[in-house]
Structure formats: structure tokens, C-alpha cells
Amino acid sequence: MNLLFLTFVFPLIGFCLLSFSRGRWSENKSALIGVGSVALSALTSAWVIADFLSNPPSGGVYHQLLWQWMAVPGFSADLALYLDGLSVTMLGVVTGVGFFIHLFASWYMRGEVGYSRFFAYTNLFIASMLFLVLGDNLLFLYFGWEGVGLCSYLLIGFYYSDRNNGNAALKAFIVTRVGDVFMAFGLFILFVQLGTLNIQEVLTLAPQKFAQGDLWVTLAALALLGGAVGKSAQLPLQTWLADAMAGPTPVSALIHAATMVTAGVYLIARTHGLFLLAPDILELVGIVGGVTLVLAGFAALVQTDIKRILAYSTMSQIGYMFLALGVGAWDAAIFHLMTHAFFKALLFLASGSVILACHHEQNIFKMGGLWKKIPLAYLSFLVGGSALAALPLVTAGFYSKDEILWEALASGHNLLLIAGLLGAFLTSIYTFRLIFITFHGEAKTDAHSGHGLSHHLPLLVLIVLSTAVGAWITPPLHGVLPESVGHAGGDAKHTLEFVSGGIAVAGILIAALLFLGKRTLVTKLAQTTVGRKLSALWYAAWGFDWLYDLLFVKPYLLVCRALGKDPVDQGIGVLPYLVRQGNALTVRTENGQLRWYALSLVAGGVLLLGIILL
Structure with a gap:
């Protein structure tokens, strides 16, 4: 198990090599490095998992400290890995399924411009996802959380020459960032209230600090749920997932089916102790999942794009996982x-x-x-x-x-x-x-x-x-999650x-x-009339994009246009206007006429005498 750190080191090495190759390597060499690095990560994971299952560590947990990440008065965070039954499961899924997707991508992406760039992005994604599922503290988890968000943006917009693909990537980035901001608020609350972001310390201290239903633990759980619904494309932050199909198909398999979109499920399961102290928020988790799975199911009924149908099915299936978490079926969700x-x-x-x-x-x-x-x-x-x-x-x-x-x-x-x-x-x-x-x-x-x-x-x-x-x-x-x-x-x-x-x-x-x-x-x-209306409504995924455009995008653009004629800006513009006009006036005095210069001297002398006399 002491080889655990190699699971993310190999993809990071692959990312660095492919990034600095600047696309000059052949497709075979790029595929060898891109796929090979994930293969080595998968093999290392298999070894670690086999060792974990055959020789369980004391307490069922293996902890590997890499180095101290940061230390300031009142706060410190380590780059440390935490391996238990939950992270073992996620480790196997990320590296195992990730390897086969990489192998398929080496065939699928042949002939595409940016072949090595593609594998650089996916290698970085695998490393970031491993940070997310292996990190022993919420700050390290959040680092991986943002890393997979960045890689998602890069891969959705991989075909960046098409403006629509860039817009889809930007939409995914912005919508998931909304959830990420809520998650950051949750981390702030937990640190202020508990003085630590170490996950196991948080789960130990929370029952001692908070009574069930306490305001602060409820707000923290709600904020974490906000991050989870953003990353896992659940109501109300689900609108980005279907448009994310603009990326290459292996990206859809890797990020938007098998790994990244399940990060929200993992987050709630990992911090289950907080949600048990906030039963109303746990109930909300189940409701969000139940509503999302039904709405996404109807939307999938009328889609015509093969990948968008699968995208809505992903949204629906993750809804099942949220439903399971909400009813306390932790094992079933995973x-x-x-x-x-x-x-x-x-x-x-x-x-x-x-x-x-x-x-x-x-x-x-x-x-x-x-x-x-x-x-x-x-x-x-x-x-x-x-x-x-x-x-x-x-x-x-x-x-x-x-x-x-x-x-x-x-x-x-x-x-x-x-x-x-x-x-x-x-x-x-x-x-x-x-x-x-x-x-x-x-x-x-x-x-x-x-x-x-x-x-x-x-x-x-x-x-x-x-x-x-x-x-x-x-x-x-x-022993990792509560009994269902x-x-x-x-x-x-x-x-x-x-x-x-x-x-x-x-x-x-x-x-x-x-x-x-x-x-x-x-x-x-x-x-039929009803059929046409329902088809249009479901095809537009219940009109959430239209609603958000009406509530957020159009008011934002209206404010931008209003600020473009901001009176404060116009008032500040008076000063340079006066300077320009004064400059124009003085320039006119430079006319080359001797009598004008003599008159100017006399007028200046009279003005000075008048000032002295007064």
C-alpha cells in the first residue's frame, strides 16, 4: 500500500511529457505515453487494492503522508492520502474504467488535430480525480475538485475552432463554478466552527460541537449539497451536462459518465456524518435525486442526438444515487x-x-x-x-x-x-x-x-x-458508511x-x-396538439435553459448595457474633456504673429500688476 502515491504520479508524468512535447510527437508515441501512464496507474491501483483486501490495515484505514502542504498560524494542511473501503472503490473505478476509456480513445482520436493535447488533458484529469477521492482533508479534496472542473472545461471545448463547443465548455465551467462557490462556503463554515478541514477530524468533532439540526451544520451540509449538485448535474444545476456532449465521445465516457459526475455522490457519502446531523438537508438530497431522475427521463424520451440521450440518462442515474443517499442507503448509492x-x-x-x-x-x-x-x-x-x-x-x-x-x-x-x-x-x-x-x-x-x-x-x-x-x-x-x-x-x-x-x-x-x-x-x-407541446417541452429539457437565460443572463446583459452609460463614468470624462479644450485654446495662440505675441506680453504684465496691487 505504500505505492499508493504512484497512482497519481504516473498520470502527472504523462501530462507533463505530453504538454511539453508541444504536439511534435507521433500519434503512436503520444498514445504510448497517454495510455501507458494510466495503465501503470491502474496496475498500481490493482496492487494496492489487492494488498488492502488481503492484508487489511489496522482499523481498516491506510494513511500516507506525502508532505506538509501549507502551515499558517491556526491552520495547516497536508498532502496526505486516505485509503479506506470507499476510496478503494473509487480508486478502482477511476483507474480501471479510466484505462479502458483511454485505450479506446487511442483508436477513436486517430487523425484528430491535437492528439497529444487530448491525452495531456485526460492524464491531468485522472490525476485530479485521484486527488479528489484519496485526499484526507477537504482542502486537498477541493483542489482535485477544481482540477477536474478545469479538465472538463478543456475537454468539452477540445474542438475549440467551433464556437458552439467553446460556449458549451464555458457553460459547463460557469454552472459548475456556482456549485463550487457554495462548496467553498461550506468549507469556510466547517473551519470556523471546528478549526480543521481534515475529514475524519470533522466527522469526529461535528457530533460533539453540533446538536442535530443545528443551524451551522445545516448550512454547511446545504453548502456541500450545492457543490454536489453542480458537479453531478442535479437539479437545479443540471443544465450543463447535455451541452457537454460537444467534447469527443471518450470524454463523455470518462468525465460525464464514469467519474467526474459521480464526485458529488462521493462527497456526500464521504461527509455522511454532517448530513446525518442535518436530517432536513439529507431529505432534500433524496428529493433532488427523485425529481431529477424523473425530469431527465422525460427529456431523454424525445432527444434525437445519440449522445444527448445518454447524457440525460446519466443525469437520471445519478438521480438514483442521490435518492439512495437521501434515504440512508449509503452502500446502495456507491x-x-x-x-x-x-x-x-x-x-x-x-x-x-x-x-x-x-x-x-x-x-x-x-x-x-x-x-x-x-x-x-x-x-x-x-x-x-x-x-x-x-x-x-x-x-x-x-x-x-x-x-x-x-x-x-x-x-x-x-x-x-x-x-x-x-x-x-x-x-x-x-x-x-x-x-x-x-x-x-x-x-x-x-x-x-x-x-x-x-x-x-x-x-x-x-x-x-x-x-x-x-x-x-x-x-x-x-464499517466505512452507516448500515442501511x-x-x-x-x-x-x-x-x-x-x-x-x-x-x-x-x-x-x-x-x-x-x-x-x-x-x-x-x-x-x-x-397531436398535446404531443407537440410535450415534445417541445421535453426536448428543451423542461425549459431550464430558457428560464435561466430569463432570470440571470438577460438581466446581467441589461446591467452591462446600463453600466456602459454610467453617469459616474461620464462625470469622470469631464476632466479630460476640459484638458483637451484647454489644450486646443492654447494651441491657437501659437500663430506666429509678432503683434499677437507683444499684446500677450502686455496683457500678462497688466495682469501681474493688478494681482500685486490687489
Whole structure:
């Protein structure tokens, strides 16, 4: 376990080498360094995790001090790593899934301008994400938190020559920064009240300092929730995620499916002690998740871009994780985080294969009939889509999502349970709508299958992990997070399993009825007055962009225009105006006429005498 620090050192070395290469290296050399550094990080992580599980450290925690980061009177912070069951799980997800995404990207990005720059950004992202999940204090965590935000901006705007991509990157940066500011407020509150930002010290001191429901711990938990909803694209800061699909598809898989967007889930789980002291905010976490998963599910029903459909599904699935956290199902939230990383990374990588096979086409209605032409991508979508829809027994998604639903029922959160079941129904419909329209029906474009180990291996591994095999991987969370309420099981749990499984199958059958064949019924429904209005509303993701433009952007621009004619500015401009006019007047006296100069001397003398006499 003493090799833990190497997990982020290797990606940092890769970032430095690729950055200073200034794009002069060949694609093969850039891929070797970019993918190889993450491969070394993944291998080191595997060694560390195996050592942690086979020889558990005392107390189930391994602490590695690197050096003292800063020290001022009253405050000090170390660069130190903290490894327990939760960070072990995140370490495996970040480096393991991250490696396969990097390997796929080495195929996907071939021929693109900025090939080495791409891997420099992704290497820096992996290092920052590891800072976030391994840091033993909130300041170190926040450092990684901001690092992944920076990398997200760079990667979303990777194709910066297109202005729309730059706008999408800027939108993601600004919206997530709103959440980050709230998170910073939370850190300030905790430091002022507790005198430390060390996570374990905070969790130890908080119950001693605060009573349950205390104002300051409630405000701190609310501020941390603000940071979490920003980074994890939950209501009301969810608007950036769909536009973030402007980046290369491997970026969507790495940042916006498997790792960065789950940072908010990790933050709440890591600081669970604070939320237990603020039960109203914990309840709010569940409500935010339940509302987001339903709203995102409806939005995904009518999207036409293959990546935007998956983006809204990501938003919805993270909603499930927030719902789980809100009902106290801590283990279930992290379990779903892990399985979601498997099947959503698979779906995004497979979508990248489809996009390249169809000559960079992303509109699913311009595809069709692809299942014979790109069979591996089709299999990936079938397995990944089934896991996303939580097809019973055979997929990883069923086990993790069912655990969340059971915990909601067992804890008495019936409304959240209904939201979860409705979300499951919507998920089945929009997922298989995507599959049926893209891969079945009439072929509308030529397609060529991807090839090579770097294309096939990531998809095949993730296919296996997205089945029930992935559910066999149990996060080692015992003793790290509080025990959930619903582990007893019983007839009610089995009944819920049958209900949720039946809902998933029913959604698939409805999707087949509506979207296989000529799609006559769904076309008629969409052409009705209600259908057109609902389609427009859902396509615009419930109009949050329009609302925020109305509430924030337009008033800001109005204030800018008003300040452009600020009377204070105009008043300050009077002084240079007088100077210019005085200069113009004195310049006129320089006319070269002798009589004018003589008169000026006389007038000056008279003026001086008058001053003396007076």
C-alpha cells in the first residue's frame, strides 16, 4: 500500500511529457505515453487494492503522508492520502474504467488535430480525480475538485475552432463554478466552527460541537449539497451536462459518465456524518435525486442526438444515487455508482463506435439497420442498454438499482419509491427507443465496423462487467458508511424485485411497440396538439435553459448595457474633456504673429500688476 502515491504520479508524468512535447510527437508515441501512464496507474491501483483486501490495515484505514502542504498560524494542511473501503472503490473505478476509456480513445482520436493535447488533458484529469477521492482533508479534496472542473472545461471545448463547443465548455465551467462557490462556503463554515478541514477530524468533532439540526451544520451540509449538485448535474444545476456532449465521445465516457459526475455522490457519502446531523438537508438530497431522475427521463424520451440521450440518462442515474443517499442507503448509492460506471462507459464508447461508423453522424433518425454492419457496437448497446434499463437477473444495473428501490421502501419514503419506479419505466422506454431506431428498421447510411485491439478490448471487458458478473464485485464498505435500513429482506423485497423487473420488461415491450416497424402510432401521438407541446417541452429539457437565460443572463446583459452609460463614468470624462479644450485654446495662440505675441506680453504684465496691487 505504500505505492499508493504512484497512482497519481504516473498520470502527472504523462501530462507533463505530453504538454511539453508541444504536439511534435507521433500519434503512436503520444498514445504510448497517454495510455501507458494510466495503465501503470491502474496496475498500481490493482496492487494496492489487492494488498488492502488481503492484508487489511489496522482499523481498516491506510494513511500516507506525502508532505506538509501549507502551515499558517491556526491552520495547516497536508498532502496526505486516505485509503479506506470507499476510496478503494473509487480508486478502482477511476483507474480501471479510466484505462479502458483511454485505450479506446487511442483508436477513436486517430487523425484528430491535437492528439497529444487530448491525452495531456485526460492524464491531468485522472490525476485530479485521484486527488479528489484519496485526499484526507477537504482542502486537498477541493483542489482535485477544481482540477477536474478545469479538465472538463478543456475537454468539452477540445474542438475549440467551433464556437458552439467553446460556449458549451464555458457553460459547463460557469454552472459548475456556482456549485463550487457554495462548496467553498461550506468549507469556510466547517473551519470556523471546528478549526480543521481534515475529514475524519470533522466527522469526529461535528457530533460533539453540533446538536442535530443545528443551524451551522445545516448550512454547511446545504453548502456541500450545492457543490454536489453542480458537479453531478442535479437539479437545479443540471443544465450543463447535455451541452457537454460537444467534447469527443471518450470524454463523455470518462468525465460525464464514469467519474467526474459521480464526485458529488462521493462527497456526500464521504461527509455522511454532517448530513446525518442535518436530517432536513439529507431529505432534500433524496428529493433532488427523485425529481431529477424523473425530469431527465422525460427529456431523454424525445432527444434525437445519440449522445444527448445518454447524457440525460446519466443525469437520471445519478438521480438514483442521490435518492439512495437521501434515504440512508449509503452502500446502495456507491454500488450503483460502480455498476453505472461499467454500463454507461460501455454505452458511450459504443456510441463513439457508431458515430465513427456512420461518418460522424449523431442523429439516430439518420441511422437505422446497423445491427448487421457493426455487430460489436450492437452487442454493446444491447448489454449496456439492458443494464441501464435494469433487466432482471442478468444485468449489473438490476442489482444496484433494485437495492436502491428496496431501501426507499424499507425507510418509508414512498414518494421517492414511486419516483424511482417511474424513472425505471422511462429508462426502459428511452433506452430501447435508442436501440431500436439506431440498429433496426431501414438502413439510412453506410457504416463500417471498428477494428483493432484498442477498439474491441474495452468494449468486450465492459460488456462482461455490465452483466451480472459486474454485480459480483462488492464494494468493501463495511464499517466505512452507516448500515442501511433495508438489509433484512423478506417477502416485501422479493415482491418489489418482481415489480421493478416487470416494469423494466414492460418498458422494453412498449418501446418495441412504438419504435419498431413504421412507428405509425408514436408519429400520430407526436402530431397531436398535446404531443407537440410535450415534445417541445421535453426536448428543451423542461425549459431550464430558457428560464435561466430569463432570470440571470438577460438581466446581467441589461446591467452591462446600463453600466456602459454610467453617469459616474461620464462625470469622470469631464476632466479630460476640459484638458483637451484647454489644450486646443492654447494651441491657437501659437500663430506666429509678432503683434499677437507683444499684446500677450502686455496683457500678462497688466495682469501681474493688478494681482500685486490687489
